[in-house]
Amino acid sequence: MNKGKEELVMSWYEEYYDDIYRFILYMIGDRQCCEDLVHDTFLRVYTAVDGFENRSAVKTWLFSIAKYLVIDEIRKRNRKRIFSTVMLNQEIPSPFNLELHIENKEFVLQQMEKIQKLKPNYRLVITLKKIEDCTTKEIAEILVWSETKVRKTLSRALQSLKKMNEVGGEIHGE
Amino acid sequence: MENKNFEDQWELLKQVGSTGTQKEAIRKRIQATILNQPSKTRGFQFHPWKSIIAASLLIVILGGSLFMLIEDNPIQNSTSSYTIDNDSFSWKLDDVTGEKAGEKLELYHKNNPSPFGTVTEVTEKEMTTTIKSKSMFVERELEDFPYKTIMYIEHVKMQDVAIRYYFFVPMSAEKWIQFTFDYPKLEYAEIFRAMSTLELKGKKPYHSTEQLYVNHGYGRMIYPVDLESVSITANNIEVYRWEEASTQSYNQYVMKILQDGNWNQESRAGLSSTFASVDGNEVITITLNGNDLTYEYFYPNHEE
Numbered sequence: 001m002n003k004g005k006e007e008l009v010m011s012w013y014e015e016y017y018d019d020i021y022r023f024i025l026y027m028i029g030d031r032q033c034c035e036d037l038v039h040d041t042f043l044r045v046y047t048a049v050d051g052f053e054n055r056s057a058v059k060t061w062l063f064s065i066a067k068y069l070v071i072d073e074i075r076k077r078n079r080k081r082i083f084s085t086v087m088l089n090q091e092i093p094s095p096f097n098l099e100l101h102i103e104n105k106e107f108v109l110q111q112m113e114k115i116q117k118l119k120p121n122y123r124l125v126i127t128l129k130k131i132e133d134c135t136t137k138e139i140a141e142i143l144v145w146s147e148t149k150v151r152k153t154l155s156r157a158l159q160s161l162k163k164m165n166e167v168g169g170e171i172h173g174e
Numbered sequence: 175m176e177n178k179n180f181e182d183q184w185e186l187l188k189q190v191g192s193t194g195t196q197k198e199a200i201r202k203r204i205q206a207t208i209l210n211q212p213s214k215t216r217g218f219q220f221h222p223w224k225s226i227i228a229a230s231l232l233i234v235i236l237g238g239s240l241f242m243l244i245e246d247n248p249i250q251n252s253t254s255s256y257t258i259d260n261d262s263f264s265w266k267l268d269d270v271t272g273e274k275a276g277e278k279l280e281l282y283h284k285n286n287p288s289p290f291g292t293v294t295e296v297t298e299k300e301m302t303t304t305i306k307s308k309s310m311f312v313e314r315e316l317e318d319f320p321y322k323t324i325m326y327i328e329h330v331k332m333q334d335v336a337i338r339y340y341f342f343v344p345m346s347a348e349k350w351i352q353f354t355f356d357y358p359k360l361e362y363a364e365i366f367r368a369m370s371t372l373e374l375k376g377k378k379p380y381h382s383t384e385q386l387y388v389n390h391g392y393g394r395m396i397y398p399v400d401l402e403s404v405s406i407t408a409n410n411i412e413v414y415r416w417e418e419a420s421t422q423s424y425n426q427y428v429m430k431i432l433q434d435g436n437w438n439q440e441s442r443a444g445l446s447s448t449f450a451s452v453d454g455n456e457v458i459t460i461t462l463n464g465n466d467l468t469y470e471y472f473y474p475n476h477e478e
Contacts, residue, residue, distance in 0.1 A: 002208075006205070006208055007453075009204075009208075010201065010204070010205070010453065013201060013204065017197055017200075017201075018191055018192075021191060021192050021197075022188070022190060022191055025190065026187075026190075031192075032331060035192075035196065035199075035200055038200050039200050039203050039204055039207070042204045043204060043207055043208070046204075046208055104186055107183070107186065108186055108187060108189075108190060111183065111187055112187070112190070130184045130187070131184065131187055131188055133188075
């Protein structure tokens, strides 16, 4: 019974690891914590898989679990104020050849840093829509929002990011 | 997004990801955690008769303790005054020295100025506090070791320490000896060589007549416990010296791997066997040449 459960969860791990890893990395910003949260996400999936009723797609369900963990982590960090952009610069991995595409690497790092400065809801919706290619309906399901709220929040989040890129400044607060 | 087209740049950002090695490491961590949480998933079952036995045991234990207190039992006194120094224990691990650092003994290897481990005497309460306060990903009792040994693996992920082993050996009802070893400051083979050859002063060790096997880190493959590292390279080749190696011991080892249930034998030629993990993600060729035992790891489903 447990063996079958483990096999099922590990098959989801193989299939959705990249999506979950990237989502958490964009939300949290450092690789070490990202690895821990990926581990915790799939462990929660293992614990909760008996109650999964296939009413949502597996991917959507995995994102919902990861979302709770990243929000929890962001809250803890806000309390401890331990965010460090130095760590961010050191830790971000890149699958493409960095030596040949150093300009792209810098660009990616800059954008990741800017996304980190967005408020959590903006970060969530931008990552799910623009990085993970989720549909508005899927995002609504993951975040337990209405589709209208998803659209409005995404629009505001993109505006904020655009503004940051135009002025090179930061967007603060809720 | 600066001078580039706002929409096109998202494609670049989607390329951020992790390596196959990281994916494999997290997968192993998840599986190790799942493997070590059976008690949580099994749930609590209450049997009324157990409470009667527990109450009876409690009376016996309390009665015994009271009797020992009244009698001023010498064994109890000798264990409570146990202090750790270089003479308190020995093992078949060469070039190791211990230096006192407060209450604990720090372990150094050869001329390395950085300690790779510690030995400390702890109470049961201190042991519990340590276990609860660390990110322990593996908990296991090591069977047939010289003493009852409970092992934990802490996921440390510091610059020079990936994982930290904790071994707890009971000295008395209240006192435990805690050994810690930092990997990769000390290789897995040496860590288990130390614990499997441990002899504590004044406490007779048990010597198993059977070959013992252990897992290295979070890995699924079992290794003979009495190996000595010869070379471990980054390109997935590990070579060990196996003092007790013979055709018979190699055959027994192969049988043990197959009994483990995690591996299928893909091929065998003389004293070289190839095993594939049941999920197909790992392939290992194990070759015995004289006393040299070589492991070659392949990860067919991972792009590096």
